[in-house]
Amino acid sequence: MGEEELIKKAISRDQGAMEALYDRYAPALLSLCYRYCGNQMDAEDMLHDGFLKIIGNIHKFRILNHGTLLNWMKRIMVNTTLNHLRERKKERIFIDLDSAEVISDSMASEEDLPPDLYQQLGQEKIHRLICDLPVGYRTVFNLYVFEEYGHREIADLLHISENTSKSQLSKARSLLRKKMNQLVNIQISVPYEKA
């Protein structure tokens, strides 16, 4: 079934169409939610609420205004995820600069390894590394790198200053680089063992 046909049927609440939409787009959206919240259970909750919003507002989708359907869905999912993080009040989206400084002090400067070595780590490990970042770093990093927001937009979304957004992104990158370097070094240092 084509995308347009799916949308039309979903507007009229055709069960098959809604099921098809979920099966087609839920895996990518769950990966997005997982990157924001860090664990599968919360991610599935966010996916559930976000997808309900998507189906509820699918009649408003216009290709000319909103781009592709997946991009439109991702925007809704990001907003839903941020709302969840705010409302649950388990973790704050921002972190104090003081504690951030402490973390930064413990990070030694690392040199970048060649990117092809990072490729060895694979999708799952890199995805896991992002999910393991502190929540403030993780949120800013996801919004900047994957959603391609600017610092000003991130500051408006998260109610922080632009400078905080920049510093958290910088620290997120450093932390990720350090962890990836550690993983790569571990992989390099483990000798190949014959089966």
Added chain:
Amino acid sequence: MKRHDQDTDEFFREILKDHTITPSEESRKAFLTDVAKLPIKKKRGIPPLALIVTIMFIAIVSVVIVLNNKPALQQLSEGIQQESATTGVVESGSAGNNKNIPTAPQAQGKSANEYVNPEKSGYLPTEATAGYFRKKATPTPKINNTTTSSKDSANKVSPAILTEEPQPVSGISGEAVTLSSDQSDQALAGRSVTSQTDKVIRDSVLIQPVVPDKSADISTPDSVTVFNPAKSISAEAAPPRLPEAGTAAEEKQRRNQYDYKNAPPDKGNLRIGISYTPEWIFNTIEKTNFSNNFGADLTFRAGQYSIRTGAGLSISKGTNELTVSYNDFLGSYNKLDSMDFSWSDPAHNYIPTYYMSRMNVWDSLLKLDYPKVVKRYTYLQIPLIFGYDFMRIGRWSLGVRVGPLLSVLLQTKQLSDDYNPVNKKVVSINNLPPEQINLNWQVLAGINANFNIRSRLNIEIEPFVKYYFNSVYEKPETGFKPWSAGIRTAISFDL
């Protein structure tokens, strides 16, 4: 905002662009169950607020139309209230069958001076009875079988025709003439008087039937003429002549007095006023916000166009949420700082002296608290509203108003108390909602209804909607700008 992307960013985007995680079967089933309960979205109807504004607009226009017809209605009622010396005019042969035409009092048994008060009798002058009226101010043709006691009724036409008091009116020859019921029957012979053919003669001020000459052709409606009692009066005593009803040119002239297009162009004038505007702001962090706006306006008017500016204060309340990171207070203990020993001779012993200090203990677990702080924001509003009045009827005028407004934050005052941690140890306090920005622009569109109470005093009612280009009251997740609606009420004075 320039993005300074790094290679690592590109690397992450590439490696994870098609990363997927399959949802669990439980979550899939839960979603499909919940999504089946979603209602089908109907086509977006008219928002409730737009409906309210539309209803108000229709109500204002209806009031304007009713007031527009008020002069005509007043004239009609005046005409009805005027006295007529008619008797038995409306009586028709089939009066008993036609209940819509009330029967005038019978002439018989009544003096010729007696007139029929249409208001009391419910009789209205109609086309059916127009044959009894003469238009030309010519001597009354000899009337055979005139009524009795005409000589006794030397009533003269008085200027009171135009007053509300019914007055007896003399005929052309200075004599009152009345019809007997038999004569009225004869006059009406051949004519069917029905309610369907009746037509109210608007400008009839007086009902004065006269018996037509027998030679006069009254059998057809074409010969019906209207009696204008004003013409029968001598020139000196003649009251001001009313424009004759039904004349197209006169009617047009009367209408033109109230028509913007044909009215003489107004000279520009200034108008000052004060206003109060309750305003409801939607699509904000606090869902809906209410603000009170007070203003002083200066309007320059030139014909149908106007420009309004001024200054005003906008006062609203807002709630800020703080995030307080703290450690719980667990208790306190006395900490021994130092000891001192001194020899006591009598006791032959050292007596210790302990120096203590009170130490508080807080939990190491970081907790969060979310107190709310209520603040009052005062803005200075400077409007520049362009207006065009497209309708003016009598004292009412109706027009559209469009223009920008600038709001400048003057003062922020905290109304609630500061956060009191008591004995908790505060680690940090952060402000969750965005800070209030100092400047924002809005654009307003509304409909203005103006009523001129007295010569220079006016009242205005102006429902409007406003769109905020850049406001503190934003709901970031929706991505939409806030908007508001309100009703401006003002009293103004023409300089």
